[in-house]
Amino acid sequence: MAKSPASSTLSAAELAALQALILRRPGPIFDPIDMEHVLQIDRTLGKQLLAQRLETQAEVSRVVADASAKAAKLLK
């Protein structure tokens, strides 16, 4: 097939690659910011973070408990 003027500047490999890009299924122009979908697929990660939060809270509680116990001891 004869090449037209513009595309004749492309190598066969370039032409094939460009055609493949055009034929590729289109994706969204807008990011739908579809958080409900993210939440559905990301439960595992959410659980990991929750566990981390609980550990941190436990650590904070331990520190507060120790300090409170020491303060109480001083006041006695």
Place this chain on the structure above:
Amino acid sequence: MDMSSPGERDTAAPDEPVRGCGHAEVVLIGYQDQGNLGIGYLAAVLKRHGCVTETLDVREGGEKIAALLAGRQPLIVGFSLIFQFFLPQFRRVATHLREAGITSHFTIRGHYPSLCHDELLINFPEIDSVVRYEGEETLIELLDRLRAGEEWREISGIAYARGNEVVATPARPLVRDLDSLPFPLRPYEPQRIAGFPTLPLLAGRGCIRRCSFCSIHTFYRTALGKVVRVRKPEKVIEEMLHLNRHHGVRVFLFQDDDFPLLGKKGRRWADELVARLHDRGLAETTVWKISCRAEYVEPELFASLREAGLFLVYMGIESGVESALDVLFKQMTVEQNLDAVATLKRLDIVFAYGFMLFDPSSTFESIRGNIAFLRKIVGDGSAPAVFSRMLPYGGTPIRDQLAKEGRLRGDLTHPDYNFLDLRINEYHRLLTRAVCPWIHNQGLSYSLSDVADELETIERLAPGPRGGVEYRSTLRTMTAEANARLFALVEESSLAFERGDRSLLDPRPVRDYCERMRARVFDLRQDFIADNLDALVENIVAHRGDGPILTPQIH
């Protein structure tokens, strides 16, 4: 060429490669979907400051990023996090990096870290500092302090943990003149629509309104300075020209929080932009999309924007019920939204919209009211039906209100709330599961939208495609049919649910229908594109600019 000049670019030399530069002082990690302009601006100011920067996509995962940085100690590893939902993903990367022995200063920026820095620092102990609000100037100062081995904890605009306490230094003023910033670095391959190179850019930052569900205004108002800042039209055009002439970019996506069209000042700004687009020949060879409030959609203005290349308008319509618009503090009426849609249809401008079928004030009646509204605007198939639920983001007024009312549920990464009618909690859960193949990512509505936007792009950039009229008509008929079916599902299932009947929320028939329709849509699309392949190749090559036609196109 003096690379320190604002907005100027060395067109002969590309930016540093995206990865693999082992001497990078700063590594920026974030989502690179559709280009991450936040990271792009940071990388650009760092480069102007003489800093070698490397940009990585967080989706590479912790192990891979740790392997990439193995044996290196960049001065700063910066995470760019916008939504709190992605926090675990970022934390996993940070954990991997620490485990791999990377002791660099870890900092994080973005809307959520800025507004909820205390919550974040407690839950993300790998982080050394939070760069709050706009990060360009703060990051430079942080870099300088770290380079010099000086104390960094006193600089403005950061937060950090001191023992069990979180310390926030005074907020740094917002960037007053956006044109003082260099153009953002875009070290990635452009997205393509029908083969046409596509890139994002900004005309301004900030939003003047105060929607209760949105953290953008809190983000800008909490810092000092003018909330809305707009670039000069000539600088916007200069950036568009650079991308078009040297890299063949034909589709521009303005990612502004709110495209600056408000009032007489906005009109003057738009008139100048339009005039310059025509003067520089961009109006005839490129197209662009914007996101804006529906109140700006005025016939004369938008006719002029369309002539200058506007092809797609995204509006946050959010609700078709007045009381919900009040709760969301949209400062808009249902009538205004209807008028905007009618104007865009008259002008033949494609539109997309955000819509919250569910919000904290939802009742079964308002849900059906919203469906009646959606039927009015897209019952004709002019756009696919989409909807979501309002989520209570950190830093938003509505989250505070829900907390005050004792309705806030979930946790940091999965914030949630109770509806006033608790039955809607369950209805929402079942409906979401049922319509997932329809209105969520990769769903039927998005597929219809993707191909319609692609067709519009083709018709505007390569007019008169073979079979275009028939293809458009078929897509519109399919969209109208799909929308009608979705609306009926919501209306009928909500009525049935109120009667105690959940059978209409069975996900299987929906999944089968959506799969069948999607297959049809993509078959049609492939046939249309195949028929026009040669013409598209010619058009793209003829306008490719002086950069390479294919990879790598580094900006």
